[in-house]
Amino acid sequence: MAFIRVGPDDIDMATEIACLQSEPGEIGGIASFLGVVRGGEGHSAITAMTLEHYPAMTEAAIRRVAEEAEARWNLIGCRVIHRVGRIPVGGRIVLVLTAARHRQAALESTSFLIDWLKVGAPFWKQEHLISGKDHWVEAKSADDLAAQRWLVVAPPD
Amino acid sequence: MKLLYFAWLRERIGLGEEEVTPPSSVVTVADLIAWLRLRGPGYVEALAETARVRCAVNQDFAKLDTIVRPGDEIAFFPPITGG
Numbered sequence: 001m002a003f004i005r006v007g008p009d010d011i012d013m014a015t016e017i018a019c020l021q022s023e024p025g026e027i028g029g030i031a032s033f034l035g036v037v038r039g040g041e042g043h044s045a046i047t048a049m050t051l052e053h054y055p056a057m058t059e060a061a062i063r064r065v066a067e068e069a070e071a072r073w074n075l076i077g078c079r080v081i082h083r084v085g086r087i088p089v090g091g092r093i094v095l096v097l098t099a100a101r102h103r104q105a106a107l108e109s110t111s112f113l114i115d116w117l118k119v120g121a122p123f124w125k126q127e128h129l130i131s132g133k134d135h136w137v138e139a140k141s142a143d144d145l146a147a148q149r150w151l152v153v154a155p156p157d
Numbered sequence: 158m159k160l161l162y163f164a165w166l167r168e169r170i171g172l173g174e175e176e177v178t179p180p181s182s183v184v185t186v187a188d189l190i191a192w193l194r195l196r197g198p199g200y201v202e203a204l205a206e207t208a209r210v211r212c213a214v215n216q217d218f219a220k221l222d223t224i225v226r227p228g229d230e231i232a233f234f235p236p237i238t239g240g
């Protein structure tokens with residue numbers, strides 16, 4: 001059963017893993033991706049980042065794709081936690097956890113979910129530069145390509 | 158209809174949401190964008206490049222030819238940068 005949470009609170013990875021492990025089913029592996037605010041260098045060095053989202057749409061959009069991942073990789077469960085608001089350098093932004101009977105399904109579905117979140121969930125990042133200026137992060141075409149590759153990769157048996 | 162603006166579109170237009178009643182000639186998202194551009198320089202600046210503007214109608218991603226109706230919730234925003 002997919003668990004989705006979007007909000008300002010920090011992410012406690014150990015608690016989230018324990019929750020996922022308590023799901024009924026014969027779990028053979030849990031894979032994770034934890035996204036963290038990078039500091040950058042030189043003129044692009046930042047102190048923090050602010051994440052804005054479209055509240056009425058975000059959770060429903062993530063839930064749709066998380067349920068798709070559960071069906072495609074026959075997952076025992078998954079958790080997607082995405083923070084919003086201001087997060088300092090080094091702070092946790094997003095956690096994706098997936099539980100499956102075997103590692104390949106857990107690892108691939110985690111990669112699928114984070115690739116999709118980059119382009120498919122309505123979040124926008126604003127960087128707060130050390131110079132005091134603010135700047136909205138531009139979308140990368142590489143992220144579109146990363147998400148698109150999952151349209152052609154066949155799921156494991 | 159209710160309009161929502163996010164990220165730099167919100168900043169350029171100067172508000173996060175508003176209720177509008179466009180004329181009946183506004184049928185699609187593209188028509189709505191063209192009509193909004195008449196509302197002031199902030200709208201022109203925000204909506205100048207449609208290639209950099211994304212849209213959702215009633216919380217579903219939409220295209221320029223998606224139909225808009227009275228009562229719809231229509232959001233405009235830049236390409237997504239989540240994760």
